[in-house]
Amino acid sequence: MQGENWITGALEELRAAHLERRLTGYSGTGGRIQADGRTLLNFSSNDYLDLARHPRVIEAAAKALQEYGAGATASRLVTGTLPLHDELERRLAALKGYPAALVFGSGYLTNAGVISAVAGTGDLVLADRLAHASLLDAAVLSRARLLRFRHNNPAHLDDLLSRHPARQRLVVTESVFSMDGDLAPLPDIASVVAKHDAMLLVDEAHATGIFGPGGAGLVSEHQLSGFVNLSMGTTSKALGGYGGFVACSEAMRQWLINRARSFIYSTAPAPSAIGAALGALDVIAEQPGLGGELLQRAARFRKHLQDAGLDTLNSASQIVPLRVGENAKALSLSQRLREAGILAVAIRPPTVPAGTARIRFSISLAHAPADLEEAADRIIAAARTEGLA
Ligand SMILES: Cc1ncc(COP(=O)(O)O)c(C=O)c1O
Structure with a gap:
């Protein structure tokens, strides 16, 4: 095609650097999936609580679909606000312990809309060096100046805030880091941010549903809702569906309704997605121990790898990375695991810093404890063949 x-x-350059990505089709979702005629144990899904196929979630999504149709048919500001959206926002605000919440199409759209609504030209966004691409893209979109502080380093953040005044300053971190599985020192970060009278956004995409009381997340666990202006989360991961949201003050919600462009200029989330999220909230409310059970299983799996001398970075969550280093080696280990019946993708730059390619294992309640034991043994064997342990 011309041009x-x-x-x-x-593309050839990407290939030569072992950085080309390709789409692979899978037969479905769940702990075991089929690809190339083989059954693989799926360690690459973010459906941590195994809710994507939960009967209650499917039933709630189907009911919403039947009642309201396939689409919300307009932006929330036009005719797209249905009773379901209001209900989900009330439930999310209550879960997170905030006065209000606002739902977006996805987690990516939430970060894009929220950050560019609260920061603009002349403002400053300070993001953890390992913050997710959606947070960094949002900072660029906002036209504010972007500074990165050292990963999980409140002292460096303090120093940057001391040296860089601006009209408005927004600090951005994840609570559970998506590619490292480690936890942010939220109380220390919150106290630095409060000292400098800045704003704080915490992305709880990988904590919501798992950490904290009733799956409320780490902001809630540390009782920091009074210090975290924007408690962002998704319904795309532990809640098993698709969507994003932010919990905040009433005034902030009203500002976002007026200024978050991904909220204003996009069709409201589909009724089925909202229904699924409501169904998932019902499940975690009725079974508040699911997150704790997941974390225990993940801890056993992680210890198994560590005891064999493998480097799982500072993982303290259901996300367990296995640090490899070189891109080519990460790809080769991923392929070796696949041959051993384990689906775990290689994560390479730019998703992670250069030289830190890794295999990322997502632990899910879809994995029975015996499956995890067996998988850990196979992973250790494959890693040894690659000279990693
Ligand atoms: C930390 C973090 N924030 C935001 C997102 C985006 O969420 P969603 O998949 O709902 O767009 C992700 C998912 O990749 C993530 O890992």
């Missing part, structure tokens, strides 16, 4: 000659060369 596209540059693509072949650009």
Whole structure:
């Protein structure tokens, strides 16, 4: 096609650096999935609580679909606000311990809309060096100046805030880091942010449903809702569906309704997605121990790898990375695992810093404890073949 000659060369460069990504089709979701005629244990799904196929979640999604149809048919500001959206926002605000919440199409859209609504030209966004791409993209979109503080380092954040005044300053971190599985020192970060009278956004995409009382997340566990202006989460991961949200003050919600462009200029989330999220909230309310059970299983799995001398970074969650280093080696280990019946993708730059390619294992309640034991043994054997332990 005219004008596209540059693509072949650009793709070849990616290939040469072992950085080309390709789509692979899978037969479905769940702890065991089929690919290339084989059954694989799935360690690459974010459906941590195994709710994507939970009968209650499916039933709630189907009921919403039947009642309201396939789409919300307009932006929330036009005719897209249905009783379901209001109900989900009330339930999420209550779960998170905030006066209000606002639902977006996805977690990515939440970060894009929220950050660009509260920071703009002349403002400052300070993000943890390992913050998710959606947070960094949002900072760029906002046109504010972006500074990165050292990973999980409140002292460095303090120093940056001392040296960089601005009209408005927004600090951004994850509570559970998506590729490292480690936890942010939220109380220390919150006290630095409060000292400098800045705003704080905590992305709880990987904590919601798992950590904290009733799955409320780490902001709630540390009782920091009075210090975290924007408690962001998704319904796409532990809640098994698709969507994003932020819990905040009433005034902030009203500001976002007026200024968050991904909220204003996009069709409201589909009724089925909202129904699924409501169904998932019912399940975690009725079984508040699910997150704790998941974390215990993950801890056993992680210890198994560590006892064999493997480097799982500072993981303290259901996300367990196995640090490999080189891109080519991470790809080769991922392939070896696949041959051993384990699906765990290689994570390479730019998703993680150069030289820190890894295999990321997502532990899910879809994995029976015996499956996890067996998988850990196979992973250790494959890693040894690659010279990692
Ligand atoms: C930390 C973090 N924030 C936000 C997102 C985006 O969420 P969603 O998948 O709902 O767009 C993700 C998912 O990749 C994530 O890991």
